[in-house]
Amino acid sequence: MTRLFEPVVRVATTAFHHGEVSAGSRQVPEETAIALSYNRVGYAVMMATPRDLRDFATGFSLSEGIVDRAADLLDCELVTVDQGIECRMRVGTDVADRLARRRRHMAGALGCGLCGLESLAEATRAIPRVGSGLTISAEAVMRGMRAMAMQQELNRQTRAIHAAGFLDPADGSVLVREDVGRHNALDKVIGALAGAGRSAGSGVVLMTSRVSIELIQKCAVAGAPVIVAVSVPSAHAIRAADEAGITLVAVAREDGFEVFTHQTRICFGASRHVA
Structure with missing residues (x-):
């Protein structure tokens, strides 16, 4: 059972290179079912990398609008079970009542940030x-992306x-978190x-992925x-960000971005501007 809860595992492979077949091995990321519950009431099951799960539980709760502040999560207990890991969060009565009214239950597949929503209205909330105060240099953006790449331990x-x-x-x-799911990494x-x-x-x-509407929604909620x-x-x-x-x-590569x-x-x- 231990392997399910390690972020990276090594598996055997059969390699074919330059016309030759050989036995080999490769490290691959693990996906573990992470059950998120509030006051022992199940809310969501997400497939995620089993690392930094308290950060994941807090970020998910904030970016999905379940709580307004991290302090609204009174406790977060991680419990390993045969099928995965349970994040058992405890919230106050007001948050629990709000959750009950939402009646939202979802099973999140890898890479899907809108799975299980009950209506289009929720998806287009x-x-x-x-705020508009921050400014940053183009050079600092490039340095930040390079610094993030250097901290991607699991991806290496x-x-x-x-x-x-x-x-x-x-x-x-640069603070970095990794996950098989881009939404999970952001959370x-x-x-x-x-x-x-x-x-x-x-x-x-900073993100190593493409940008979809769900990531914009999460960033906006986080401010x-x-x-x-x-x-x-x-x-x-693009429309949502605007x-x-x-x-x-985006399209942030070694030679620049858009x-x-x-x-x-x-x-x-x-920097020189050209027409």
Whole structure:
């Protein structure tokens, strides 16, 4: 049973390279069923990497609007069972009553951030606007993405793990969390920030994935003004970011990036502009 709860495992493979077959092995990421419950009432089951699960539980609760503050989670107990890991969270009566009224039950598949919603209205819920004070240099964005890549311990072992990061422009530090699911990785970062009493509004969210509407929703709820990702965003995500006042930077590679919304937060300095 131990293997289910390790973030990375080694498996046997048969390799074929340059016309030759050989026995080999490869490290791969683990997926474990993580059951999230509040006051012992089941709410969701997500497939996630079994690491930083308290951060995940806190971030999920905040980004999904279950609680308003990390302090609303009175306790979080991790319990291993045969099928996976239970995150048993305890909340006050007001939060429990709100949960009962929502009647939302979902089973989250890997990479799906909207599984199990009972109506289209929930999937297209209003997105709050974020504050506008932060500005950051283009060079700092590039350094942040490089710093996140250097901290991707699990991905170096497997080449199959997403990362989310939080770049603090004040000192250039980058907080990183990894998971097989990009939504889970972002929830872990949100939870880690909340647990440390830090505001997502003071820095930049970094993602190794594409940007979809769910990631914009989570960033907006957390109050993050800038999100940077390596892949192309969806058109829906671009519209949502524009509406929420979020600066959306994507296609962030070694040679640069593209800004899709609210460009004024990015300072390009003496960079040459061409038509």
